[in-house]
Amino acid sequence: MEGGAGLMAASADxxxxxxxxxxSGSQRTDYVNEAAEAIRAEGRSCLVIDIGDLLEQVPEHLKVGTSRTELLDGNEDLLRLHRSYALQNMLRMIEETEADVVLVSTHACFMRNGRLMPGLDMHFIKEHFAGRISAFVTVVLDTPDVWRALAQRPEWAGRLRLAEVALWRDFEVALTRMLAEYEGAPFYLLARRDPAEGLARLTRRPPAPSAYLSYPITAILQSGSTALIEGARTLAARLRDEAGLVVFDPLSIEDLPQTKEGVSPGDASAEDESGTPPISAEMEHEAEPYLVSHTVATDLxxxxxxxxxxxxxxxDKVSPGVFTEMSHARDRRKPLYLCEFPGAPERVSPFLGLFHTASFETVDVLIEHLLSEQRAD
Known part of the structure; x- marks a missing residue:
């Protein structure tokens, strides 16, 4: 659905x-609202439905507790009752709206007090939304930042360790992706740090083209050159602004302490100005296996x-990560473009030739190629 489509009311189909x-703590609500504003800026209408807000609107005679979070500490039947009321309201809103795009903001699951609980009503989705959902999205933020955000909320303070936050996010991603596969719809993992305009572009029909930006992060960080990091970020911005791409940047998720320190210098272990307690070395050590595994899984x-x-x-430094990503891209039959690769295009190894589609000496030439391909389409 292109920019002018919002001038007319959209049918359900x-x-x-x-x-x-x-x-919780991922800033999902802020991201979704920013995406809605970007959609409207394109001339399309957009409705945001926040299931958490609908839970707050349960009639007083049915309401249990003073906040939605209290439902997680009680009988799961009460949570299902409140969720059923919220979902019925959501269904009514979707059926009545004439918006071109509807963004539903919710949870796939909850982790609290060592217990994992479902955040979805699969029967309701199957009965009312089978074949109707265009895409599934999970918004993610750095695990340490999520832990700090939750530590500042009275209802969450002291409830989760860093490793539990990491596990919660993994479950959230896995369950959402599983639901997308069941529905035969695309799934997108979107970093909160990336522009929400990316989600807006993915809601177009057809969606805007997208690219994963691969670069030797460890080698760049070890070099101590912030200019190389800024070069990668500048390239991502140009691909978005000039080529119109949705760019998936791996450094938009800074889970590991060494990555966060190299990209966003500062004492991550110190107490911040809001009084949030520091993340202890014990918690970091406990969470490290999950964060390392998650970093690899996220990039793939x-x-x-x-x-x-x-x-x-x-x-010219060797990066095992980049070559692993290139191999994975080849296995998934993704077009792969080299930009400013040492020796390219004249002196690219014949083995490297098995992986890449084309090589470009400068960013300008790369962007011109991408634009010419879009014009050809």
């Missing part, structure tokens, strides 16, 4: 319905959901 999940998921892979390699 034409409407784009996106199911957006994300754990970002490749899977992208239309192409762009390798930015402004260094």
């Amino acid at each position: 034409e409407r784009t319905l996106v199911w957006c999940t994300g754990i 998921q970002l490749i899977d959901q992208a239309d192409m892979v762009i390798v930015y390699y402004p260094t």
Whole structure:
């Protein structure tokens, strides 16, 4: 649905319905609202439905507790009762709206007090939304930042360790992706730090083209050159602004302490100005296996959901990560473009030739190629 489509009311068949999940503290609600504003700026109408807000609207004679979070500490039947009321209201809103795009903001699951609880009513989705959901999205933020955000909320303070937050996010992603596969709809993992305009572009019909930006993060961080990091970020911005791509940038999720320190310098272990307690070395050590595993899985998921892979390699240092990503992209039959690769295009190894589609000496030439391909389509 292109920019001018919002000038006319969308029928139910034409409407784009996106199911957006994300754990507490991930800033999912802010991201979804920013995406809605970007959709409206394109001339399309957009309705945001926040299931948490609908839970607050349960009639007083049915309400249990003073906040939605209290429902997680009681009988799960009460949670189901409140959720059923909220979902019926959501269904009514979707049936009545004339918006071109509907963004539903909710949870896939909850982790609290060592217990994992479902955040979805699968029967309700199957009965009322089978074949109607255009895409599923999970919004993610750095695990340490989520832990700090929850530590500042009275209802969450002291409830979760860093490792539990990491596990919660993994479950949130896995359940949402599983639901997308069941429904035969695309799944996108979207970083809160990336522009929400990316989600807006993905709601177009057809969606805007997307790219995973691969670059030697560890090698760049070890070099101590912030200029190389800024170069990668500048490339991502140009791909968005000039080529119109949705860009999936792996450094938009800074889970590991060494990555966060290298990209966003500062004492991550110190108490911040809001008084949030520091993340202890014990908690970091406990969470490390999950965060390392998640970093690899996230990058491969970002490749899977992208239309192409762009390798930015402004260094002669060897990066096992980049070559692993190139191999994965080849296995998934993704077009792969090299940009500023050492020796390219004249002296690219014949083995490297097995992986890449084309090589470009400069960013300008790469962007011109991408634009010419879009014009050809």
